[in-house]
Amino acid sequence: MTTLPIDNPIDELSDDPRQRAPLVLNHHEFGTVTAEILRANEAKKPPMAWYIAFVISFSLMSSLGLLVGYLVVTGVGVWGNNNPVMWGFPIVNFVFWVGIGHAGTLISAILFLFRQKWRTSINRFAEAMTIFAVICAGLFPGIHIGRVWLAYWLFPIPNQMDLWPQFRSPLLWDVFAVGTYFTVSLLFWYVGMIPDLATLRDRATNQVKAIAYGFFALGWRGSMRHWHRYERAYLLLAALATPLVLSVHSVVSFDFAVSQLPGWHTTIFPPYFVAGAIFSGFAMVLSLAIPARELWGLKNFITMRHIENMCKVVLLTGSMVGYAYGMEFFMAWYSGEVYESFAFINRAFGQYAWAYWIMVSCNVICPQLFWFKAVRRNVWVIFIITLFVNLGMWFERFVITVTSLANDFLPSSWGWFQPTWVDVMTFVGSFGLFMTLFLLFIRFLPVLAIAEIKGVMPEADPHAHHGHDGEADA
């Protein structure tokens, strides 16, 4: 295999399909790759922007802690949840955060199985993002149950009442789906990081770092006999996580679809939720990757090609979400069911129409701009679009949850949901938790999968210089 010379060393996005954009720019040696990726980790101090972001995030996280404390002491009356809108912000936020948490495992698992090598530059922090998003997601149903100290009733733990959870309920499936997803994502992330933690250990300049990284590196020494089992384990995890990532948001959608409520009781929900989750997850990856590559100097690894690929995924999944919105209306009309039809007309033109149209403009119209190459190559525009997509996806969950609950069958039981300041600040605070964890991650852990990136460089191929040996290349 010959590699064609790259004329433009900054970035190669040639339209010539025979010419593949390199995954790593400006590096031909493994050592410089290690040094450049870890430069920000090994710097004595992070950039000022990191401190500013950390102070803001940490303050928001603290406010989240205070508000949760206030909630526990006072009761769920501090929220706007009412009868009939029993599921207010907490469940909207839960679905929002679980959705964000889908891109990481999609990138790590599904793109790995499809041999999409460009995933190597973005998988690590996308996985980290997944874990932190699922932590935020897990918080909300936990505090939504009211008596937080009885949260263990969610799990099948033997107790003095001989009381068991009800396994025919989708809410319990959720406990297992999200719990499994969190565990498997954490394992995937950690296993992928072991070799890079060993790199940090071996490059550590002081004893504290060497011991801390060494503890988590488990004594990894890069033995090829270990790598053999490691690669097999990684492939197995990818194969296990692939159906898992598709199942999690399906199960979340069952919370709605298995009920009888108009606007919830539809079979389109599982695929529609999964597409929406990937859509919002990739948007969040882009919102984080664009500033991170700038601040952390990772432009040689997260190239414009990577950004463009992610934009295309956002465009595809955004179009799927738009199709689902249209199809929901069609099915409501075609079913001839008066309550179902009303639910959708009410969404678009009822008391929450403003939320519906925010959702449509952010999720359906906004990502269509990615059809244009000029848009896909302008990081500022991409950044703004992805923020709008995240906003729109939050409103999607708000529209689904609140409109169906507020206006169900009987007009006499209709209601109106108004969030309180506690609702709003708890949601904002969850961003603080998410960003605090993310900032700690990019400061102290290998932000890119160093070993994997070296593996996709042309220099990594043992047969590149002397032709193929035949049997070893299977």
Next chain:
Amino acid sequence: MSPSTQTNETTPLWGLAAQFSSTAAIYKAAAKTREAGYRWFDCHVPFPVHGLDKAMGVQFTILPILVFFAGMTGLCVAIFLQVFTNSLELNLWAIVPVVGYQFEVSGKPLVSAPAFVPVAFELTVLFSALATVSLMLVLNKLPCLYHPVLKSPKMKRITDDRFVLVIEACDPKFARSTAQAFLESLDPERIVELEA
């Protein structure tokens, strides 16, 4: 034969390491080492070099088979858990202090197979994933608190940009002088003696 035949050595020799700077070099070196009849050797590389495990003659791991059984265990546990807690009036006090419960909800069947599918799937995946990671570590004998390769300060770059082939002194074919000569014939950057 014994590594302690060296007169000027105070600590016993654990093995000899040859350092290379490219994947092609380590690949060739590994194949030659295997041809030369050495069995107790290993390559330490910063990332998995494609095909190197085959060149070294590494046997295919048993891991996937073990994971399959772990997954099946998860499936059985999930089915038992759901049927026991929701469908059976079964008293397990003799073994564990729990009692099953016939959970009647809106006339749904007690053993409601479709409703039990999601949890069965999730626990299958959970058990498989936990088994994958833990068995991978167990088979690799990790965590490893001490290893001669990690002890040597000259081996720090195996997690960065160098590729090192190590022949252990416990290899039946290992003799200090011939092993050293053999490694030198592979044209390494340098040869390092590893202490136990």
